[in-house]
Amino acid sequence: MKFVNALASATVLAACFLSPVNAADLTVGFSQIGSESGWRAAETTLTKQQAEKRGIDLKFADAQQKQENQIKALRSFIAQGVDAILVAPVVATGWDEVLQEAKDAEIPVILLDRTVDSKDDLYMTAVTSDxxxxxxxxxxxxxxxxxxxxxxxxxxxxxxxxxxxxxxxxxxxxxxxxxxxxxxxxxxxxxxxxxxxxxxxxxxxxxxxxxxxxxxxxxxxxxxxxxxxxxxxxxxxxxxxxxxxxxxxxxxxxxxxxxxxxxxxxxxxTPNMAGPAFDALEAFRKDGTLPKKWIQTESKLYTQxxxxxxxxxxxxxxxx
Amino acid sequence: MIRTVQQLALRLLPQVIALAIVLAMIAAVFPGFFSFSFQNGRLYGSIIDILNRGAPVALLAIGMTVVIATKGIDLSVGAVMAICGAVAAASATHGNPLVVTLALALATGIVCGIWNGFLVAVLDIQPIIATLVLMVAGRGIAQLVTEGAILTFNDEGLIFIGGGAFGGLPMPVVIWIVFGIAITALVRRTALGMLIEAIGINRRASTLSGIQTPVLLIAAYTLSGLCAAIAGVIAAADIRGADANNAGLWLELDAILAVVVGGTSLLGGRFSIAASLLGAMIIQAINTGILLSGFPPEFNLIIKAVIIVVILVVQSPKIRTISSFFARPARQNGGER
CATH class of the missing domain: 3.40.50.2300 (Response regulator)
Structure with a gap:
């Protein structure tokens, strides 16, 4: 019986893992700072690519370098009931209230590329380089x-x-x-x-x-x-x-x-900050594993x- | 004639002295400062660097002087540089011949200048507000042209404008000196300069006495736009790419500073292009001197600020009054121009 159970759960797990249908009903909001540099444009492109590859429905909001636009975008994501929010915060301070709102709505928030000065239980994790x-x-x-x-x-x-x-x-x-x-x-x-x-x-x-x-x-x-x-x-x-x-x-x-x-x-x-973020999110949705509070991206060396x-x-x- | 030369020399004296002192200070901290060599078909040395790196601000200062003389100001020149650099780069990457590229870039600058002039002369908007429009919006336009990236090009002709040499001098140096002489000749060998000063002193009175004020105002801003266009092409050619975010960033302030250091009043009226060019060289000499001195970068702005404050204080009217009190005989023929 135990064996059958194990087998059954393994099959279910495998099914979850293999079928893209499961990921398709994942809706993620992404609040980007704006287009301040070429690097950021690349980050946006890669985030969209990663979402498409994983069958995630990405809602994209460009904040044009303004925090109030980002807070507005976050509130609208919460109102729409997205499954998770990615945010590249334009400044470090002033996020407590809106992050608390997201937490109350049980929507995990992942910070990309920059961090905030809020308590770390207000967001799920931060993906940044060192x-x-x-x-x-x-x-x-x-x-x-x-x-x-x-x-x-x-x-x-x-x-x-x-x-x-x-x-x-x-x-x-x-x-x-x-x-x-x-x-x-x-x-x-x-x-x-x-x-x-x-x-x-x-x-x-x-x-x-x-x-x-x-x-x-x-x-x-x-x-x-x-x-x-x-x-x-x-x-x-x-x-x-x-x-x-x-x-x-x-x-x-x-x-x-x-x-x-x-x-x-x-x-x-790397402009691919969304990849590790989506990985963490998928792991969390699969079996509730909480990622570490800081996911460090790889600093890869290229030579001739x-x-x-x-x-x-x-x-x-x-x-x- | 001799009298005009004397007057000019007297007018430029404070700037020349300031420049000499700055150069002497750099030579004190960096002994090899005045050394020259001939390399890659052009002169090579720190002095040449100052002339070369100062080219964008020098060019902007030419247009800015004329605009300020009309009691105006042009804050948009930095952004116009970015737009024109972007246009030149985009045209070069499309494979257009050099003549077309340059014509497009300069025409863009002229259009920007006419826009500013139209706002100031026809709609009567205060110059600081009118040109602020393009200062803020201009970088957005430039980004549209470059699509947000640094647009690089390999057009040899265009690169020559930034990195080539003519008669042993780098091209940018040749361009700003020739352009400066041409514009000075234009405004001083004709009545144009006097009319511009008249507008700056009293626009209403000038209009009433029959001067075509709107036309001259638009012409002044157009000249400033043209100068910004040339500076933008040089800046883009120098790095072989158009950087919409950073090309000409804050250079409008350096250009205004150059004019002020050159002794032209922001309240309009009397002006001297030669003095503004000297002002531009003083600013660049300070910049280059700081780089050569090897001080930590945290000190850059402090050193620059202290030197410029000293120069401005020495030039201030109160100090002039005090100094003329002590040297009264020398001020007998104290022409201002």
């Missing part, structure tokens, strides 16, 4: 690549005071700690833009003996690296060989540079060996 870890992966790559040789590093920071700039700097410095052969000789902000990345790199090159003194560049995002690569070329040096280039984000354009041998490595900030041309073609269509 910015410090990203910097760390970039730093480790550099440590391994120079393999003990002396190397002067210049750093292009993000916007001064922004959390990606602080954390990516911290993670990189942690990876370099104790490695006496590696030294960060100059560090300036490039405001996360190509123009400033290029301008600041030009001054680094002038200040460090025409660039002969620089062995590697670490940029807090790919756009600054792309600008800096042009500056290095204009100074008559070869980016990727004379000066190693490592950056973070993995936007399509850096793969073009890697394919041309002008950039060496990038750490991916990872067929950058192919990755570029894959990423190109995502709306970056």
């Amino acid at each position: 910015l410090v870890h990203e910097g760390n992966v970039a730093g480790k790559w550099l440590v391994d690549t120079v393999a003990g040789k002396p190397c002067n590093v210049v750093e292009l920071q993000g916007t001064t005071g922004s959390s990606p700039a602080i954390d990516r700097k911290k993670g990189f410095e942690e990876a370099l700690a104790g490695k006496d052969n590696l030294k960060i000789i100059r560090s300036q902000t490039g405001d996360f833009t190509r123009t400033k990345g290029k301008e600041v790199m030009e001054s680094f090159l002038k200040a460090e003996d025409g660039g002969k003194n620089i062995c590697a560049l670490y940029a807090h995002n790919d756009d600054m690296a792309v600008g800096a690569i042009q500056a290095i070329k204009e100074a008559g040096l070869k980016p990727g060989t004379d000066i190693l280039v490592v950056s973070i984000d993995a936007v399509p354009d850096i793969f073009q540079a890697m394919a041309a041998g002008e950039a060496n490595a990038t750490v991916e900030l 060996a990872d067929d950058p041309k192919k990755v570029y073609e894959e990423k190109k269509g995502l709306g970056y």
Whole structure:
């Protein structure tokens, strides 16, 4: 009897797992910040793709960078009685009330990419990347690549005071700690833009003996690296060989540079935050397993060996 | 003639001194500052960097000076830069020849300028509000053109405008110097400059005395739009892509600052394009100097603020009165222009 029971429940479970019909009646509301950057556009595209693949009915709301629009969207999701809500919060504060409303309606809320300052029992989980870890992966790559040789590093920071700039700097410095052969000789902000990345790199090159003194560049995002690569070329040096280039984000354009041998490595900030969120949600609906309060996305390292041309073609269509 | 040259020299003296002091300060913290070399068919050095990186603000300052002289202001230039850069990039990726690309980009800037001029001159909206419209909406338009992404291109001709060299100087430097001289000649060798100053001092009186005020106002904003278009093409060509979010961001403020550092009053009237260009170079020299100095980035804005406050304080009318009190004989032929 026990065996039959077990078999029966296993079959039911398998049926749940295999049939897309079960997922089809899942309706999820997604409140996106807006279209502030190419990365966010890619996140929206991937969320829609993931929902379609899993047969989830996704209700999408664009908040145009305003929290009040997001709160409105959340309330309308609650009124519609969706099965779950994904939200990429535009700011960290002011969410308690609407999250409580969702909790009262027993609708699980999953935070994407950013977190909030509310008590953590008001949401199910947060899917974010670890910015410090990203910097760390970039730093480790550099440590391994120079393999003990002396190397002067210049750093292009993000916007001064922004959390990606602080954390990516911290993670990189942690990876370099104790490695006496590696030294960060100059560090300036490039405001996360190509123009400033290029301008600041030009001054680094002038200040460090025409660039002969620089062995590697670490940029807090790919756009600054792309600008800096042009500056290095204009100074008559070869980016990727004379000066190693490592950056973070993995936007399509850096793969073009890697394919041309002008950039060496990038750490991916994956725009696929919805995948792990839907995984957690499906597991919860299946047998009530609550996910951890923080799901860390993978910070994957790409180098020239990872067929950058192919990755570029894959990423190109995502709306970056 | 000699008298005009003397007057010009006297007018530009405070800016020249300020620039010299800023350059001397940079040379003190970074000894290799004045060194030059010849590389890739062009001059290569920090001074050239300042001239080159300062090109967008210098170009914007030319148009901004004329607009401010009419007692107006153009806040939209940064956004217009983004739109025109986006148009140029979109045109280049469609495979249009360089002439068509440039014509489209400059025409876009001119249209934006005419729109601003129309709001100010015909509908009589205050300039700060009228141009705020395009400042806010402009980036949205640029994003529509680039579809939200950084639009990259490989058109060699267009890239040459940002990274090429002519006569040993980078193209952007050549463009802003030639354009600056051309516009100065246009307004100073004709009565145009005086008419613009008249509008700035008293628009109503100018209209009553027979000046075609609306036409001149629209022309001033159109010039500003054209300058923004050239600056936008240079900015896009420089990074081989149009970045709708960041191209020209806050540059309208740098351009206004350049005009103010150049000693032109925001209340309209007398203006000097040459002084504004010097102002633009002072600002860029400070920016480049901070980058070369190796200070941590947290200090960037503080250093910039302190230097600019000092320059403005030294130029303020009260300080001038005090200094002229001590140096009365030297102020005998104190022409302002």
